[in-house]
Amino acid sequence: MISRTNLSSIDSAMVMGILHPSEGRNNLWNRNFSYLAVANLLLHAAVYMLFPVFHHWMVRQWHCSDLYAGGVTAVFGISLFLPGLFNNYLVDTYKRQTVCIRSILILALVTLAYPYVEHFHTLWLLWMIQGVVFAIALMATGSTLVIDVTPSQKRNQANTCFTWAGIFGMMSGLIGGYYAESLISFPQLTYVSTLLAIIAILLISMVSVSFRAPLELPLLSFDRFLLFRSLGPGVNMMAVPFVLGIVFGTIYDSFFYLCITGGVICFLLLKATVAVDGRLLVALGQILTGAGLLVLYFSDAGIHLWGAGFLIGLGAAASISQFLFVMIQLPLHCERGTGYHTYQLLWELGILLGVMSGKWATASLSGNPFIVALVACLAGLIVYQLAVHRYYRRQMEQRKI
Numbered sequence: 001m002i003s004r005t006n007l008s009s010i011d012s013a014m015v016m017g018i019l020h021p022s023e024g025r026n027n028l029w030n031r032n033f034s035y036l037a038v039a040n041l042l043l044h045a046a047v048y049m050l051f052p053v054f055h056h057w058m059v060r061q062w063h064c065s066d067l068y069a070g071g072v073t074a075v076f077g078i079s080l081f082l083p084g085l086f087n088n089y090l091v092d093t094y095k096r097q098t099v100c101i102r103s104i105l106i107l108a109l110v111t112l113a114y115p116y117v118e119h120f121h122t123l124w125l126l127w128m129i130q131g132v133v134f135a136i137a138l139m140a141t142g143s144t145l146v147i148d149v150t151p152s153q154k155r156n157q158a159n160t161c162f163t164w165a166g167i168f169g170m171m172s173g174l175i176g177g178y179y180a181e182s183l184i185s186f187p188q189l190t191y192v193s194t195l196l197a198i199i200a201i202l203l204i205s206m207v208s209v210s211f212r213a214p215l216e217l218p219l220l221s222f223d224r225f226l227l228f229r230s231l232g233p234g235v236n237m238m239a240v241p242f243v244l245g246i247v248f249g250t251i252y253d254s255f256f257y258l259c260i261t262g263g264v265i266c267f268l269l270l271k272a273t274v275a276v277d278g279r280l281l282v283a284l285g286q287i288l289t290g291a292g293l294l295v296l297y298f299s300d301a302g303i304h305l306w307g308a309g310f311l312i313g314l315g316a317a318a319s320i321s322q323f324l325f326v327m328i329q330l331p332l333h334c335e336r337g338t339g340y341h342t343y344q345l346l347w348e349l350g351i352l353l354g355v356m357s358g359k360w361a362t363a364s365l366s367g368n369p370f371i372v373a374l375v376a377c378l379a380g381l382i383v384y385q386l387a388v389h390r391y392y393r394r395q396m397e398q399r400k401i
Contacts, residue, residue: 028157032149032207037165039200040141043104044169046196047134049177049189050111051355052252057186062120070249070359072127077352079131080345083139084225087341089217090136091144091224097209100140101201103133108197115187138344141204142166143224143337148209159328159340164268167320170351171261178254227339229395230330234342236388237323238350239380240316243289245354246373247312250362251300256309263313271321279389281322286381288315290374297370319380326392 051073058069083090090099110130117123142162150158180189222228251257276284292311295304324343331339354373361369 028150028154028161030149032209033146033158033161035203035207036141036146036149037162039203040162041165041169041172042196042200042203043134043137043141044166045173045176046111046193046200047107047130048170048173049180049196050173050193051248052174052177053181053186053189054114055249056181058123061186062123065363067359067363070356072124073249074352074356075124076127076131076134077349079128080135080348082128082132083136084345085220085222087136087139087143087225088221088223089219091140092217096140096144096148097204097207100137100145100204103137103140104197104201104204106133107137108194108201111190111193111197114190135345135348138348139224139337139341142344143341145204145207145209147337149207155336156328159336160324163324163343167264168261171257171264174248175254175257175261178252178257222338224337224341226345227331227335227342229335230327230339230342232391233323233326233330233388234346236380236383237320237327237343238346238353239286239376239383240289240319240323241347241350242354242357242376243293243373243380244312244316245351245356246358246361246369246376247296247354248351249355249358250369251296251305251309253305256305259306259309260313260316263310263315264317266310267314267317267321271318278322278325279385282319282384282389283381285315285317285319285322286377286384288312288318290377290381291315293370293374293377297368297374323384326388330392330395 055066055069055073058064058072059066064072107130110126110133113126114123117126142159146158146162147155176192177189180192184192247260288311292308292315295308295311299305300308327339327343354376357372358369361372
């Protein structure tokens with residue numbers, strides 16, 4: 001089992017690796033992994049820059065209510081699970097690189113089609129297709145290609161760094177989307193999103209992957225889909241993206257998201273130098289997030305808004321650091337890809353359910369959804385302290401026997 005001190009060294013190595021990449025075969029930040037990490041950042045940016053603008057475009061173009069548009073967004077989250085049972089068959093029957101590239105290509109083509117949709121049911125269908133291919137792309141990169149190009153002793157570190165690349169891509173996409181909404185039209189934004197996806201495809205195509213003979217596997221399998229041993233901690237982890245989803249669907253200020261990103265960066269710099277007990281890390285993270293939500297509850301303007309963003313970024317990063325550590329450690333060596341994809345799916349689902357819940361709360365609870373976010377934040381803290389941390393420790397102890 002990796003100690004908290006070793007986890008701190010992972011964070012430190014991540015920061016140093018970004019600043020001083022190397023081509024060494026046993027180094028994490030070699031050319032192949034660097035290409036995949038940047039591609040993951042660009043892919044998340046391409047998808048998430050559409051979320052705020054897509055929602056407002058639906059309200060204006062299709063005259064939907066905020067709540068209904070939020071429901072359409074949630075369809076994307078649900079569709080992430082549709083290809084799951086086919087994941088193992090896809091990446092072990094066909095070239096993993098090809099599966100990933102074609103998935104992102106379909107995602108880009110669907111993005112270009114949005115402005116030309118004339119029927120509402122077509123919009124639902126395209127949104128669902130995009131969720132399906134996004135899930136396949138996440139699985140093919142994070143659960144297979146990253147593992148294929150990473151030395152075995154560096155794979156926990158690789159999953160951690162790859163995850164943070166996706167989080168920064170998500171934040172960059174939100175910042176860019178909210179900022180661009182006042183400058184360019186929705187069709188023009190789809191061109192920007194498509195361009196980012198194409199660059200991600202080019203980077204993935206330049207990754208060198210060793211030849212692997214195709215396997216004869218059953219069509220349906222839970223491999224590389226869901227690891228049931230990780231579901232409990234994963235559902236608990238969803239409290240973090242759920243809160244972020246409520247915030248994403250409520251605050252329309254690009255500088256606010258820049259402040260959240262600043263809080264995340266601040267945490268990573270602190271974490272690279274200071275080792276903190278995991279239980280305390282979640283407690284601090286949820287308390288800081290709750291403090292930011294309380295600020296938003298009472299005032300969501302000016303310096304209060306920006307300060308709340310920094311607190312939420314700092315707190316969410318602290319919490320997710322420990323949850324990610326737990327979910328990377330729980331899988332056995334042969335389950336690593338399945339365990340990591342379980343984390344990816346639940347993270348994305350948490351955000352999208354948060355967006356929908358925020359819209360519902362705005363319509364139902366006197367226009368203030370931060371009460372729901374505070375309840376979720378508190379529930380996440382209590383469940384981790386009373387159940388999930390004990391479950392994780394028990395699993396690790398049993399593995400030693």
